[in-house]
Amino acid sequence: xxxxxxxxxxxxxxxxxxxxxxxxxxxxxxxxxxxxxxxxxxxxxxxxx
Amino acid sequence: xxxxxxxxxxxxxxxxxxxxxxxxxxxxxxxxxxxxxxxxxxxxxxxxxxxxxxxxxxxxxxxxxxxxxxxxxxxxxxxxxxxxxxxxxxxxxxxxxxxxxxxxxxxxxxxxxxxxxxxxxxxxxxxxxxxxxxxxxxxxxxxxxxxxxxxxxxxxxxxxxxxxxxxxxxxxxxxxxxxxxxxxxxxxxxxxxxxxxxxxxxxxxxxxxxxxxxxxxxxxxxxxxxxxxxxxxxxxxxxxxxxxxxxxxxxxxxxxxxxxxxxxxxxxxxxxxxxxxxxxxxxxxxxxxxxxxxxxxxxxxxxxxxxxxxxxxxxxxxxxxxxxxxxxxxxxxxxxxxxxxxxxxxxxxxxxxxxxxxxxxxxxxxxxxxxxxxxxxxxxxxxxxxxxxxxxxxxxxxxxxxxxxxxxxxxxxxxxxxxxxxxxxxxxxxxxxxxxxxxxxxxxxxxxxxxxxxxxxxxxxxxxxxxxxxxxxxxxxxxxxxxxxxxxxxxxxxxxxxxxxxxxxxxxxxxxxxxxxxxxxxxxxxxxxxxxxxxxxxxxxxxxxxxxxxxxxxx
Ligand SMILES: [Cu+2]
Numbered sequence: 001x002x003x004x005x006x007x008x009x010x011x012x013x014x015x016x017x018x019x020x021x022x023x024x025x026x027x028x029x030x031x032x033x034x035x036x037x038x039x040x041x042x043x044x045x046x047x048x049x
Numbered sequence: 050x051x052x053x054x055x056x057x058x059x060x061x062x063x064x065x066x067x068x069x070x071x072x073x074x075x076x077x078x079x080x081x082x083x084x085x086x087x088x089x090x091x092x093x094x095x096x097x098x099x100x101x102x103x104x105x106x107x108x109x110x111x112x113x114x115x116x117x118x119x120x121x122x123x124x125x126x127x128x129x130x131x132x133x134x135x136x137x138x139x140x141x142x143x144x145x146x147x148x149x150x151x152x153x154x155x156x157x158x159x160x161x162x163x164x165x166x167x168x169x170x171x172x173x174x175x176x177x178x179x180x181x182x183x184x185x186x187x188x189x190x191x192x193x194x195x196x197x198x199x200x201x202x203x204x205x206x207x208x209x210x211x212x213x214x215x216x217x218x219x220x221x222x223x224x225x226x227x228x229x230x231x232x233x234x235x236x237x238x239x240x241x242x243x244x245x246x247x248x249x250x251x252x253x254x255x256x257x258x259x260x261x262x263x264x265x266x267x268x269x270x271x272x273x274x275x276x277x278x279x280x281x282x283x284x285x286x287x288x289x290x291x292x293x294x295x296x297x298x299x300x301x302x303x304x305x306x307x308x309x310x311x312x313x314x315x316x317x318x319x320x321x322x323x324x325x326x327x328x329x330x331x332x333x334x335x336x337x338x339x340x341x342x343x344x345x346x347x348x349x350x351x352x353x354x355x356x357x358x359x360x361x362x363x364x365x366x367x368x369x370x371x372x373x374x375x376x377x378x379x380x381x382x383x384x385x386x387x388x389x390x391x392x393x394x395x396x397x398x399x400x401x402x403x404x405x406x407x408x409x410x411x412x413x414x415x416x417x418x419x420x421x422x423x424x425x426x427x428x429x430x431x432x433x434x435x436x437x438x439x440x441x442x443x444x445x446x447x448x449x450x451x452x453x454x455x456x457x458x459x460x461x462x463x464x465x466x467x468x469x470x471x472x473x474x475x476x477x478x479x480x481x482x483x484x485x486x487x488x489x490x491x492x493x494x495x496x497x498x499x500x501x502x503x504x505x506x507x508x509x510x511x512x513x514x515x516x517x518x519x520x521x522x523x524x525x526x527x528x529x530x531x532x533x534x535x536x537x538x539x540x541x542x543x544x545x546x547x548x549x550x551x552x553x554x555x556x557x558x559x560x561x562x563x564x565x566x567x568x569x570x571x572x573x574x575x576x577x578x579x580x581x582x583x584x585x586x587x588x589x590x591x592x593x594x595x596x597x598x599x600x601x602x603x604x
Contacts, residue, residue, distance in 0.1 A: 020360055022366075030402075038410070044413075045416050
């Protein structure tokens with residue numbers, strides 16, 4: 001039984017319902033946004049002071 | 050017996066009455082305070098002047114006090130009181146009585162302060178910095194508001210404590226836990242403002258002492274002032290974490306994560322007030338540095354929140370069959386005002402949070418300090434993220450409490466309202482941010498500064514702010530129409546108070562989260578660590594005190 005199961009070539013599900021890759025991309029976007037604005041104002045600081 | 054503690058689906062009608070009392074005050078404050086905001090942006094455009102001898106700084110004080118202090122405190126107390134009632138099974142008669150006493154004391158205090166502002170005896174802005182000196186009745190009124198909020202909050206704590214006693218070993222309902230965290234943080238934080246008002250500003254305004262130590266009073270104010278913004282924000286987080294998932298038909302990503310982030314907010318919101326005083330002399334830079342580091346700790350629960358919300362949305366979307374990286378985003382219930390209105394608030398928190406990190410960074414604070422960038426910043430945090438979430442809460446909570454229904458027409462109007470708000474705020478707050486980067490000052494009426502070239506650069510941005518302010522005022526009219534409809538005219542019916550559950554496989558929240566001795570102990574330790582030595586230094590090396598100033602025009 002177990003052997004038979006091992007042999008069956010099940011097509012892997014293309015997308016896992018519990019996937020959180022969109023969440024990962026979103027938090028990376030938020031992080032990047034924070035860094036870009038921070039660096040932008042830091043540049044102003046360097047220019048002025 | 051068991052029924053007693055089972056959460057009721059509906060808020061007890063007696064509790065509903067007290068919540069509604071809070072909301073009537075909150076929305077009245079919104080109406081009047083919003084009008085003042087419109088007048089300010091018109092004055093600052095340089096195209097219009099206030100009639101009948103009304104003073105810009107008086108209008109500014111009314112705006113800040115009504116929207117920053119009155120609208121927020123009354124709405125939050127009303128919402129949390131209802132949330133605790135809904136999730137614990139209702140308040141006892143004793144707790145309800147306490148809630149009413151707190152409400153009336155807050156209202157009396159509000160009226161005292163408002164009268165003094167209208168009489169031009171207190172144009173000291175909502176931060177009431179010394180050495181600006183207001184009439185003593187103004188300070189006494191503020192004291193009443195704070196003491197009233199303690200009593201009001203004590204009702205929530207009492208009901209929470211009763212639930213814990215009746216359910217030993219059980220983690221408390223998430224919304225009640227969050228409400229109590231926020232109330233506890235509020236009580237600890239307001240000790241600072243109570244200290245400066247009772248020991249410094251009241252005796253000084255009564256003429257019992259001649260001078261005031263400005264740095265001590267500002268330090269005590271900002272000990273309170275930073276957690277104040279988290280007191281505004283955490284009820285919005287309550288909605289985002291524990292209510293929105295139910296509205297969209299999903300689940301809370303993690304109950305424990307939500308509780309942990311609230312505890313981190315309790316710990317790290319308070320010992321950080323120096324980041325508002327980075328440019329002030331008299332505070333040792335080493336202690337400023339330390340508090341800036343503690344400030345940056347708040348980034349952790351903030352990003353935990355962002356992660357958790359995205360995850361809730363993605364899990365829900367994928368359960369509906371959405372695929373791809375962002376397919377889940379499209380299947381969210383965009384036609385439901387209870388979701389879309391707070392969602393716009395959440396989105397606004399991305400630039401708002403980024404701006405906050407800039408403000409708290411020592412060097413960058415020199416770029417933006419005392420500029421209208423700061424005003425733009427807190428109009429994204431408070432006046433967009435928080436307020437839109439509060440509006441979104443009102444759209445189901447008010448009909449739930451009044452036994453009415455949010456109609457399709459009102460739902461649509463609510464979504465339009467939020468977009469109007471978003472557009473108005475993009476103009477106003479956006480222009481404030483850019484003008485601030487060009488050095489435009491905050492807290493000041495229109496001036497060409499003697500024809501200075503730099504000041505001329507600011508004027509187009511101030512016109513843009515007036516355009517945005519006018520659009521926002523339209524948004525205020527719309528939200529008031531919806532509020533009045535839901536309170537008095539909407540058809541009778543049942544509107545759900547949504548309370549989300551954690552994902553099926555979620556484990557029970559660890560009981561350590563309810564260990565108040567532990568969390569209050571760490572809170573106290575962090576506060577003592579961050580403040581004791583610099584505060585002693587501030588007092589020991591104090592310059593001579595200042596007499597009071599009244600810089601505004603009197604009637
Ligand atoms: Cu702050």
